[in-house]
Amino acid sequence: MLYDAIEPLLSGVQKPARYTGGEVNMIQKDPKRAEVRFAFCFPDTYEVGMSHLGMKILYHILNKREAFYCERVFAPWTDMERAMREHDVPLYSLETFTPVKDFDLIGFTLQYEMSYSNILNMLDLAKVPMTWEERERAGAPFVVCGGPCAFNPEPLADFVDLFMVGDGEEQIVELCERYRAWKQRGGSREEFLLEMANLEGYYVPRFYESLYAENGDFAGVRRLSEDVPARVRKRCIPDLDAAEYPDRIIVPFTEIVHDRVMLEVARGCTRGCRFCQAGMLYRPQRERSLETLTGLARKLLKSTGYEEMSLSSLSTGDYSHLPELARALVEEHSCNKVAISLPSLRIDSVLGDTLEQTQAVKKTGLTFAPEAGTQRLRDVINKGVTEAQLRASVSDAFQKGWSAVKLYFMIGLPTETDEDLEGIAAMAKAVLDEYFAVPKEVRQKGLRVSVSASSFVPKPFTPFQWEPQNPMEELQRKQRLLRDRLHLRSVTFNWHEPHLSFLEAAFARGDRRLGRVLLAAWKRGCRFDGWTEEFKFEEWMAAFADCGLTCEQFAHKRYDLDAPLPWDHIDAGVTKEFLKREWKKALNAETSPDCRKKCHGCGINQFVKGVCTACE
């Protein structure tokens, strides 16, 4: 068994429990009796991947079906990778220590662009050919991908047989069922993929080609045959309350990033922030009912023994039944010392003072994300937070004994000027003023205000999808300016080197040519790019040069409003007309109120009605 080859490696690596599986609630089946074996690969470490809610949901859904066996695979950290390569141990699953190459389907979840090099590295470690063409020749397993980055699949088009676009709950079952039928009847790979391409939400890149103008500009994606749809429409679960959700989840031995029960109260968001890709992709907003959630919470806490639970969604504060849910959970589970994490802004209004006195609610820290420093720019990005609201909230919090506040901002947003940066500093000062306005006897000592500024990355399917990213020098200048202005007592300023955001911008809006760059970068040793200590910026730039391309031409590109975009053949539900309208409103600093208040005609109701349209 492969475990005998793995075990001797474990004493030489950090955190060996990441590589051994065997956790509570891990699914154990006889692999020989599984008709379809699915390797669910997360292209990052165990601690990151095990914190991901989507994986927990899909793992549960597949394994509930007797015929399918879904097993987990994570990217080994560099020390383990070295040991595995040295001893010729292939990438394996944690459930049964089966080599990944022996599975039927290899699935990767695409949560962020900077994990792409890990996908190639994991395929290499698995001894699975990287491109679909090579796999076809070798008869290797299919590689399928899903997750938010599948909405611009082009940079991975050379490597992936099949993309799944949209909510995965139904799709992953359908895929395995169709695969089983295809396997039983026998047939060509192309036949199977053609069948899938004609179902909703599947994109098979081999049936499409990319076109380029003579000057190197992207000129569109074209289907190679009439047998596949011209546009791939995302899959959407209309009734979230009826969707399957796990009632038991794996409890890791070793601490992971989000080590608690996560209860997904809603999917989607009605706020319409113009920089936010998730807010557009996961439309319409759909909620689970109070009864469903309290029932799931009970089962999950019982089956895991977890002592903490968080309510998860893009904007939990907007969940319709938040007060009732919070009260019900606290009342039922506080006797078992379960802490419920709630969005910090709403704790007081939601629970009132009596429950706040108990220890059942975990205050996870006071965080605000105004994202921009002036009202004008906040209107541009449609972030409905005012300085007065921020002042009122922090003042209230300081009076209740808080002394630490985190503020999140973005720099490099469209139309940003230095005045907006000065506004960030002014907001930090406003927080200081509110603290000192609270009488000394009332306020808690040790004021800490942390200001974080990330670099804006334009994303597909947002009103800013046509916008260029700021050049790195400009982002660095802005960071220096902020650093000078925020050199204040009790204030710490955090920023990230813009190099990673620069690369992220290229891959977020890139086209099929980036596949060559990715392969070249992997050959140059790039992987774990999201980890500062592993990120090799120079190698990435060299990889672009190897392919006769530049990172600038993608990251800094301003797309013409009517130019074809590399993700035009994907239909995310929101229409291009809506995004254009929002873009124009943005330039005029015109806001679009919350979709629950007013419908802005984004186009999603062609699919399904969510909270937004149900309100009408």
Add this chain to the structure above:
Amino acid sequence: MRMIAEFEKTGRMSWFSHLDLQSTMQRALRRAGLPVRYSQGFNPHVNLAFATALSVGCQSLCEIMDVELQQEVAPERFVDDLNPCLPDGLKVRRAGLVEDSAPALMALMQEARYTVCVPGVDLRANVEAFLRAPSVLMEKRSKTKTRQVDIRQMVHALDCAFDGEASTLDMILEQNNANALKPDLLLGALAPGQPCRAVRTGFYAKGKDGGRVGLFEAGLGQK
């Protein structure tokens, strides 16, 4: 009341750390619905202690935990309720109740016993030489410094068998609040460079007559 329980940590379970054992056992106790007592404070946790830490990668047949209970539970029920809630490789062997006032097991512990299997070498001569030597100095590395220690005095018993393929060492090593010798350091003296795959097989306290008694029995005997 407190429950003292002896449990195994074997196979894949040998790869998670002492810190991970705390949370794993705490959650298992919660899943089993046993009436454990919680600490006061902002983040209440199960009042749970272990006799001593086990090195990552080392297996054990005799780990001991000490859990505070809100109300009395029959030891048999404790074992029967907890075992189905533990992952493969963690298994409670036996348990017994003690009063809150009973001394902590850590205070009673004097020695730990290990079995180490070393394939491919006959270590019998090395063991004899080691036992004849009046002192054996080894470098002991901690996170901050390296110092010389005489490990000979901390080896209370050492036996070696060779079956033609592998040497099996059976060792009783000092393990108390002041001093502790880990099997890898001793193996470093006997067979430098050999990986140490140890199994902890027993803990001992000092009996009334000065002889060796099992720590679990000693802990329960102090009622």
